[in-house]
Amino acid sequence: MTTASLLDAAILVTSAMVLIALLMNVWRMLKGPSVTDRILALDTLYINSIALIILLGLYNGSPLYFEGALLIAMLGFVSTAALSKYLLRGDIIE
Numbered sequence: 001m002t003t004a005s006l007l008d009a010a011i012l013v014t015s016a017m018v019l020i021a022l023l024m025n026v027w028r029m030l031k032g033p034s035v036t037d038r039i040l041a042l043d044t045l046y047i048n049s050i051a052l053i054i055l056l057g058l059y060n061g062s063p064l065y066f067e068g069a070l071l072i073a074m075l076g077f078v079s080t081a082a083l084s085k086y087l088l089r090g091d092i093i094e
Helices: 003-031 035-060 064-089
Strands: none
Touching: 003 035, 035 064
């Protein structure tokens, strides 16, 4: 086997593991016993989706996927901070 095919196989196996983690995050977000568990599952969901997009970019060899992952990271951080602030104070903008 060549190095490229080994790298492709490793990326596919890692993508399958990240996909399983995404499914478990969705399950926790839907079933979570409290709102904080659901927010934490949503936070982990966007982090795992970033990992999956980066793996797809590595597999295809395209740098455009990395820009999309960066955009999702920024939006995910802001949304998690806004949801947490809403839970603490009941108001996002003071």
